[in-house]
Amino acid sequence: MPLDNDPEAQLDPPKPEDQVAHKLMRKIERLAKRLITVDFEGADGLWGFQRDLLALQWEIQKQIRAEKQEVRIRKKDSEALTSLKWARWQSRRLGDSFAWVILGMDRKLLYALSENAPVPVSQEGHGSRGLLAVSEYLAGQGWGFPLIHDITDTLRIGDVTFVRFEGESRSVCTVEVKTRSLGPDSDEEGSALWKYQVAISFMESRDAELNITVKVPSESEQRPGRPDRRISRQSKRMAKAITWQQAEGRKIVDIDGRPTLTASLESSSSSKWKMLRRVIRKSRTDGYASEFIDGAFMIAAFYENYGITAETVRDDRIRKDMEAFAKLNQSNFSNTLEIASIPTDVTRGAQLFRPYYLYPIPQRAIFDLLYGRLAIIVGVNAGGIAGALKDHGHNVQISEETTPPSRAIILSDVVAIEGQPYRVELHDLGVPIQEAIYEFKGVEFVAEFTDSIRDHHDLMMEHITTASQSELEGQ
Structure with a gap:
């Protein structure tokens, strides 16, 4: 969870002197504007946006490799490298925003495809050309x-997801693609014609194998790649993802050999977008503004026309507001304050919440976030969250061994199955708390989530007791 008690740690946009990074940021801005204003002409426009973003990420990665080489030669740190990494991350989050839009904000599908280690930025080459060619085909x-x-x-699972729109419904098909170069040829214009053998893997089997010819400039020629025999490397993860996608609510499904309860939440809580817009607007006038959400969250914003600095976030006003915020916690749980920053920093786990490009705030504010002129700070009080969950009838404790504290909240509820009491514990509320933080939903959303889980405990316990009885009968 990208939380940090030091708001300076995540504010590192390009400096004005980083000309290369700024040129790349301008390209990100132009692409972001196309997405925000829905400036596309049908499917071709969407495909063109995607290819432009992919090409930009290749360009950023190329500049990062070159700057790393300079760092090794000079043997000293590089602010330019930090700026380039910022640009790369903002481009990746723009890609996430595009995925959210194409997948219809379907969190169940997004979550299912995120269960894997981080995937590095791809490089232009045989694999990427083959992937693009077969996708178009x-x-x-x-x-x-x-x-x-x-x-x-x-x-992070699979290489491409095909999305079909049928009226108001949407169907998806995720596949893994492996490309093997069959060698180059040339045409009358002197351009290289590369032939690829492309294998498409879906679930546990190879569904198709195609031969694709791609025309590329001759200076991009590379040596033919070796055959990749790991066609189904991600097949198990893909099968798991599809199981999650297709699972119905209130059902026990088998995930990696383990019975897993699926649940669905119809939330009545709405995001505090109006409050966020108000805080941003005030910060542009005064340099800083804040408001509280219940006794558990605080929204603050810094604005500096020439870019947020470490000195900017040392503003004494936020210290005073954090003290006032802590006093709002009327529960018996101690105050445990954390700070989350927007834009977020890179995390190993996928960030399963709406990217800031898709916030319903003025376009100018989105670009202020992109360039580091605006920073949104969300204060989180785990004690306030725990108190609200206790008010909803949960038995709550905060573990002293887990950090950050918002992930240390443990619910311990008692449910009865056939007259027998069972104690059920729920650990790590990271996902709903992240959503509440970065989509400004407040503590009621977290409480709705935990109430929904409690309502499903009886189903899980019935499964456990049934399975135990089956084992006894088998003996």
Whole structure:
């Protein structure tokens, strides 16, 4: 969870002197504006946006490799490298935003495709050319719009998800693609014609194998790649993701050999977007503004026309507001204050909440976030959250061994099955608390989530007792 008690730690946008990074940031801004204003002409426009973003990420990664080489030669740190990494991360979050839009904000699908280690930015080469070529080909065959996972940080299982729109419904198909170069040829214009053998893997089997010819400039020629025999490397993870996608609510499904309860939440809590817009507007006038959400969250914003600095966030006003915020906690739980920053820093786990590009705030504010002129700070009081959950009838404690404290909240409820009491514990509320933080939903949303889980405890316990009885009968 990208929480940090030091707001300075995550505010590191490009400096004005970082000209290369600023040029790249301008390209990110232009692409972001296309997404925010929905400036597309049909599927071709969406595909063009995706290819432009992928090309930009390749360009940023190329500049990072070059700057790393300079760092090794000079043997000293590089502010330019830090700026380039910021640009790379903002481009990845823009890719996540595109995925959220194409997948219809379907959290269940997004979560299912995120359960993997981080995937590095791809490089232009045989693999990427083959992936793009086969994606275009299969889209033309009616598979649907191809969403390339490489432009995102969130989509970590499979290589491309085809999305088909049928009226108001949406169907998806995620596949793994492996490319092997069959060698180059050339045409009359002197350009290279590369031939690829592309294997498409879906679930546990190889569904298709195609031969694709791609035209690229001759200076991009590379040596033919060696055959990749790991066609189904991600097949198990893909099978797990599809199981999650297709699972119905209030059902026990088998995930990796373990019975897993699926639940669904219909939340009545709304995001405090109006409050966020008000805080941002005030910060542009006064440099800083804040408001409280219940006794558990605080929204604050810093604005500096020439860029947020470490000195900016040392403003004494936030210290006083944090003290006032702590006093709002009327529960018996101690105050445990944390700070989350927007834009977020890179995390190993996928960030399963709406990217700031999709916030319903003025476009100017989104670009202020992109360039580091605006920073949004969310204060979190785990004690306040725990108190609210206790008011909802949960037995709550905060573990002293887990950090940050918002992930240390433990619910311990008693449910009765056939007259027998069972104690059920729920650890780590990281996902709903992240959503409450970065989508400004407040403590009621977290309480709705935990209430929903409690309502499903009886189903899980019935499964456990049934399974135990089956084992006894088997003996």
